[in-house]
Amino acid sequence: MQRARVPRRLSLLAAGALVLGGPASAALLPGDAGATPSSAASLNTGDVTANLWEWNWPSVAEACTGHLGPAGYAAVQVAPPAESVSLASTGDGAHPWWEVYQPVSYGLTSRLGTRAEFSAMVAACHDAGVRVYVDAVINHMAGHNNTVNTTYGGSAFDPAGFSYPAVPYGHGDFHHANDGYCHDDDAGIDDWNDKSEVQNCELVSLSDLKTQSGHVRGKIAGYLNDLIGLGVDGFRIDAAKHIDQDDFAAVKGALNTTTAEGRPPYIAQEIFPGASNPDLKAAAFTRNGDVLGFAYAMGLKTQFQDGTLANLSGIPSWSLDADGSQTYAMITNHDTERDGSTLSYKNGSDYTLANYFLLAYPYGKPAIFDGFAWSSRGQSPPADSRGFVTGTDCSSGWQCITQSIGIKGMVGWRNATASATTVSDFTATASGVIGFRRGSRGWIGLNDSSGPSTASYPTGLADGVYCDVITGGAGPGGCAGTAVTVSGGTATVTIPARGAVAVHADAMSGATPTASSGANRGSTTGTSFRTGNDTWS
Known part of the structure; x- marks a missing residue:
């Protein structure tokens, strides 16, 4: 039996019974304060995204204006914006990074900023010519094994009772053990090659949404449409492997077109490799959008660490998560840099050179990753005592390769060579x-x-x-x-x-x-x- 690699969720188990919590906030809908989008007259051409993971909204706005727009980046990817749990004490320390992957509502008050700050960030990025892609957590809500219920926006929820009233979601909106969908006695995923179990049971005690339900799909689509109304141009779908393709297709079909360009939002799905079941491989999900290029990133790690760049003359089998036209390519992301399956900033020149190659080689749509420096896998990004993420400082605590002279030069190089599609x-x-x-x-x-x-x-x-x-x-x-x-x-x-x-x-x-x-x-x-x-x- 092959287990999936899910470090942010496994952190929940390491922490034991977690704390969540707090007061309540009403659900925010399109048209609320801060919901007026700013449509840019024109957005940058090209296909390069800067993944500014867990940067707060003012810092993203500043990066778009000062660096990403002028350098020719087509988009910026930002971390999950929904209200999440606030964990003052866990086995991973206070306010671990994975808090934002435990939403309690679809309101936009989070550790990364307010709804108004989010809206201003989108407008600033559009004015700089940069699209905004959001990391969307729609497979689950905060874990039902949490023992307290503190939150960043003040919304009350009852983890053990599967009650998230700010959405609202209740017990019947989630999968449970032997409920006709999850055929497992403890409701957890044990067989990572069983499609039904992977998509209808719980990922390490995270409350798994019953996406077969029209009510649930409507709430998810409402959340994504709220973001689209604020100007968001696309989504990175977290844990997409754990959502039935037909269920997500129904959600996707209910989405509005983007405000800046009047087109369907861009979709990139997280489908981590490893399953032998073809229904759980990346290629099975491409009908709903692009897929993240995990295998490509892992293969590039091998070649750059071994110093065997001569092997990169073609696209060998290790790189084929999917056809390049449907691959959101990367060198690393927040999960893989922590489990060591890909290169990271800790690999020095190998990491930098691999990013240059990613931008130079005509495979996939490249995303360049910038997170924060870390010494333990679950540690918080730089934040105040309450967990609110502080401004990005490229000289201390944060990674800013997206702003380096070489990477910005290579973004321009990729844009300049776009018409020449072969090596x-x-x-x-x-x-x-x-x-x-x-x-x-x-x-x-x-x-x-x-x-x-x-x-x-x-x-x-x-x-x-x-x-x-x-x-x-x-x-x-x-x-x-x-x-x-x-x-x-x-x-x-x-x-x-x-x-x-x-x-x-x-x-x-x-x-x-x-x-x-x-x-x-x-x-x-x-x-x-x-x-x-x-x-x-």
């Missing part, structure tokens, strides 16, 4: 040193070895002097970083140890960066400083 002239000068081009639009070289590497590469670019976007790209007077000369379509390039060089057709010496290079919405602001293996600006 050409993949060249491995050593096991850990590679270069390839995207048509006549751009070339990148990566060096995962301990010394610099000099070699000649076919670039596909017209002759001229190009500006390396990893070290700064094109500036007003020429190259802000390394200059690369192309002659006869070929460039002789020295790629630094544990580093990369990337050039594209829209970043030439003496040229002003164009919209396709990512500098289409103002200039990047802020001071420069160094953290870890990259420079932030």
